[in-house]
Structures are given as structure tokens and as C-alpha cells.
Amino acid sequence: xxxxxxxxxxxxxxxxxxxxxxxxxxxxxxxxxxxxxxxxxxxxxxxxxxxxxxxxxxxxxxxxxxxxxxxxxxxxxxxxxxxxxxxxxxxxxxxxxxxxxxxxxxxxxxxxxxxxxxxxxxxxxxxxxxxxxxxxxxxxxxxxxxxxxxxxxxxxxxxxxxxxxxxxxxxxxxxxxxxxxxxxxxxxxxxxxxxxxxxxx
Amino acid sequence: xxxxxxxxxxxxxxxxxxxxxxxxxxxxxxxxxxxxxxxxxxxxxxxxxxxxxxxxxxxxxxxxxxxxxxxxxxxxxxxxxxxxxxxxxxxxxxxxxxxxxxxxxxxxxxxxxxxxxxxxxxxxxxxxxxxxxxxxxxxxxxxxxxxxxxxxxxxxxxxxxxxxxxxxxxxxxxxxxxxxxxxxxxxxxxxxxxxxxxxxx
Numbered sequence: 001x002x003x004x005x006x007x008x009x010x011x012x013x014x015x016x017x018x019x020x021x022x023x024x025x026x027x028x029x030x031x032x033x034x035x036x037x038x039x040x041x042x043x044x045x046x047x048x049x050x051x052x053x054x055x056x057x058x059x060x061x062x063x064x065x066x067x068x069x070x071x072x073x074x075x076x077x078x079x080x081x082x083x084x085x086x087x088x089x090x091x092x093x094x095x096x097x098x099x100x101x102x103x104x105x106x107x108x109x110x111x112x113x114x115x116x117x118x119x120x121x122x123x124x125x126x127x128x129x130x131x132x133x134x135x136x137x138x139x140x141x142x143x144x145x146x147x148x149x150x151x152x153x154x155x156x157x158x159x160x161x162x163x164x165x166x167x168x169x170x171x172x173x174x175x176x177x178x179x180x181x182x183x184x185x186x187x188x189x190x191x192x193x194x195x196x197x198x199x200x201x
Numbered sequence: 202x203x204x205x206x207x208x209x210x211x212x213x214x215x216x217x218x219x220x221x222x223x224x225x226x227x228x229x230x231x232x233x234x235x236x237x238x239x240x241x242x243x244x245x246x247x248x249x250x251x252x253x254x255x256x257x258x259x260x261x262x263x264x265x266x267x268x269x270x271x272x273x274x275x276x277x278x279x280x281x282x283x284x285x286x287x288x289x290x291x292x293x294x295x296x297x298x299x300x301x302x303x304x305x306x307x308x309x310x311x312x313x314x315x316x317x318x319x320x321x322x323x324x325x326x327x328x329x330x331x332x333x334x335x336x337x338x339x340x341x342x343x344x345x346x347x348x349x350x351x352x353x354x355x356x357x358x359x360x361x362x363x364x365x366x367x368x369x370x371x372x373x374x375x376x377x378x379x380x381x382x383x384x385x386x387x388x389x390x391x392x393x394x395x396x397x398x399x400x401x402x
Contacts, residue, residue, distance in 0.1 A: 116380065126381070133382045164374075164383065164391040169366055171373030179317065180327070181334045182365065190365040197398065 011049050014039050015063040018056065023107025027114035032056065057115045058128060064108050065132065071097045087147035088195050091140070091166065095191045098170055100177045101184040109174055137163050144198075153198045162198065169194060212250050215240050216264040219257065224308025228315035233257065258316045259329060265309050266333065272298045288348035289396050292341070292367070296392045299371055301378045302385040310375055338364050345399075354399045363399065370395060 017039035021030050032053060036046040050056035072093050083089050100106040119125035140163040147153035173190065176182040182190075218240035222231050233254060237247040251257035273294050284290050301307040320326035341364040348354035374391065377383040383391075 120380070129380065130382060133377075158394060161391050161394040164387065165370055165395050168373030168377060168383075168388075168391065169370045171376055172369030172371065173365075173373075175372055175376070176334075176369060179321070179330065181331060182369075186365065190362050190369065193359060193362040194366050 011059060012063060014046060014049060015060045018060045019107045019111050022110040022114060023103060026110060054118060057118055058125060060111050061115045064111060068097050085152050087143050087152050090143060091195055095170055099174055099187055106178060109178055137167060140166060154200050157198060212260060213264060215247060215250055216261045219261045220308045220312050223312040223315060224304060227311060255319060258319055259326060261312050262316045265312060269298045286353050288344050288353050291344060292396055296371055300375055300388055307379060310379055338368060341367060355401050358399060
């Protein structure tokens with residue numbers, strides 16, 4: 001009986017190969033052919049799932065976005081996080097998952113950067129990038145509003161500008177970590193320090 | 202009588218050509234040959250000043266660093282800035298000059314990014330990058346200490362972490378501006394908002 005190949009499973013398998021290449025060699029010179037070798041598939045099979053490198057990277061970024069979201073959610077559901085400051089815990093968990101603090105997250109960020117570099121000048125990909133950014137910014141804004149309503153965060157904060165500031169900080173720390181200009185402990189200290197000041201009093 | 206060519210002047214002339222290319226087409230595919238055309242010089246003349254693209258970009262980054270510093274200083278000496286909050290004014294001026302808020306500063310940032318991309322994996326260039334980063338971080342830390350001593354900034358701030366946080370924020374906003382994810386007014390509002398909270402209660 002022929003084995004039924006799960007379409008989504010194959011795409012995820014290819015995405016993982018892309019992340020490994022990103023972490024090891026970067027994606028600048030990577031071709032679909034290299035991805036096929038890494039994934040242990042023929043070029044034709046990879047092309048069956050992705051017609052171009054653009055399309056593949058676009059999928060990888062969505063895939064990683066879901067992956068990171070799942071990890072944040074899993075972190076949130078651990079007993080340690082059922083805390084008196086759920087918004088702070090969530091933002092800290094988000095920061096930890098977004099920052100390139102270990103090999104896996106460095107590879108993820110490199111894949112994201114490769115996508116961003118590719119997206120410049122390609123309206124369809126820039127639209128993706130803009131939507132992802134807006135989605136994240138709105139979620140963080142909503143969380144800050146929630147924290148204010150529940151008395152966990154200062155009433156005087158401007159939720160929209162706090163969201164812009166925090167996401168910019170994480171973006172910058174991410175680049176600096178990747179370049180080795182900050183180490184993980186220093187980056188996390190800066191995030192914790194910043195989140196502390198959002199609390200009342 | 203042969204015209205005496207000022208060595209530094211020629212290097213600055215070439216650096217300006219590099220910045221124009223960065224602003225227009227990016228530097229990814231740019232070769233010394235393209236820089237020569239843009240500068241209106243022969244390839245041999247450009248090579249007389251810079252043996253390689255690495256060496257040229259290294260000079261350009263130093264040149265731009267001095268340029269930005271000069272602009273910050275000029276901004277500081279304007280009558281409007283002789284204010285009751287010199288540290289805040291300085292940091293805001295620094296942010297305005299570092300962020301890609303107009304065509305010139307976008308070109309400068311693109312040149313900086315090209316240098317950074319080139320520096321990855323090249324110890325000599327990474328050392329440059331690390332030194333530039335440390336220099337800036339220490340200057341901002343010192344300024345925050347000064348602001349605290351003079352009562353302009355909150356006594357409770359951690360100067361080192363404030364410096365890391367502010368520079369990360371500017372780094373992130375810079376990338377986001379270049380990608381069109383933020384507009385100049387939004388980015389500056391976030392910076393002003395952030396600086397406001399450093400002032401005493």
C-alpha cells in the first residue's frame with residue numbers, strides 16, 4: 001500500500017531544513033537545491049511544495065511565527081507563570097522566545113532576516129511583513145491595556161507607544177545578540193529592567 | 202604647477218559616492234568599479250585610496266560616525282538646545298541623527314548595514330563594530346550618570362541598562378523605519394515618550 005504523504009508534514013520538514021541551513025551557513029547563497037540536499041529530498045519534490053525561494057521563505061516565516069507563538073503559549077501555561085503579574089510574565093516569555101538566545105532561536109532569526117532582506121522591494125512580501133508587524137504590535141498594545149485595567153501596569157502608560165518602544169527594543173537586542181554585541185544575560189536583564197518600570201509605583 | 206590633491210579630501214569624496222550608491226541601489230552588488238564611476242574617478246585612483254571593498258566600507262563607517270557626531274554637536278550648540286534638560290536634548294538630538302528619518306540618513310544607515318553584513322565572520326571588522334558599539338554605549342551611560350547627578354534624570358535609573366535599552370530601541374526603530382514599518386513621526390514620538398520617563402517623577 002503506498003504511504004500517504006501528509007502535505008503539511010512535508011512542508012514543515014522542508015522548513016526545518018531551511019532553519020538548519022540558516023543557523024549553519026546563512027541563507028544568502030542558499031538555493032532550493034541546497035535545501036533539497038539538507039531535507040534529503042529531490043529538487044523536484046521540493047519544487048512540488050515550493051515553486052521559488054521567495055515562496056519557501058514566506059512559508060518558513062509563517063511556520064516559525066506559529067512555532068514561536070506555541071512556545072510562548074506553552075511557557076504561559078507552566079505553573080510558575082500563573083503569577084500575580086500575568087502581563088509581565090507574558091511579555092517576558094515573548095521576549096525570551098523572540099530573542100536569539102540559543103542556537104535554535106539564532107537560526108530562526110537568521111531565517112527571518114533572510115526573508116526580510118528578500119522582501120525589500122517585493123510588495124507582496126512587504127505586505128506579509130507589515131501584517132505580521134501590525135498583528136504583533138496590536139497584541140502587545142492590547143496586553144498593556146489589559147495590564148492597566150487589572151492594575152498590574154501603570155495607568156499613565158501610553159499602550160501604543162509602549163508597544164512600539166518594546167518591540168523596537170527587542171528588534172535591536174535581537175540584532176545585537178546575533179552580532180555578539182550583547183550576551184543573552186545582558187539582553188534579558190535589559191528586558192526585565194524595562195518591564196519592571198511598567199509596573200505601578 | 203601640478204594641483205596638490207588632498208588625500209583625506211579624496212577619501213571623503215569617495216565615501217560620499219558610496220553613500221549615494223547605498224541610498225539609491227544598496228551596496229550588496231556594488232563593486233569598487235561602480236564606486237569609481239559614481240565618484241567620477243578611474244578604478245585605479247579609487248584603488249590607490251582603498252585596496253578592497255572591505256577597507257573602503259570600513260573607512261565609510263568611520264567617516265559617517267564622525268559626520269553624525271558633528272551633526273549632533275551642531276544641534277547641541279543651537280540656542281534652542283541650551284535648555285533646562287541638556288541630557289534629554291542631547292539624547293533626542295542623537296536619536297534624530299542616528300535614525301533614518303530622511304534620504305541622507307537612510308543612505309547612511311544602508312551603508313552601515315552593508316558594513317555590518319560584511320563584518321560578520323571577519324574578526325578585524327567585528328572588532329571595529331564592537332569598539333564603535335562600546336564607545337557609544339559608554340557615552341550614553343556617562344550622560345545618564347551626569348543627568349542623575351544634575352537632577353535632570355531619576356536617581357533610581359540603572360545607567361548601564363538604560364543605555365543598552367535606549368540603543369537597542371534606536372537600533373530597532375532604525376530597521377523598522379528603513380522597512381517602512383514605522384514612519385518618522387511615530388518613531389520620534391516613541392523616543393520622546395521614552396526619554397520623558399527618564400525624568401524625575
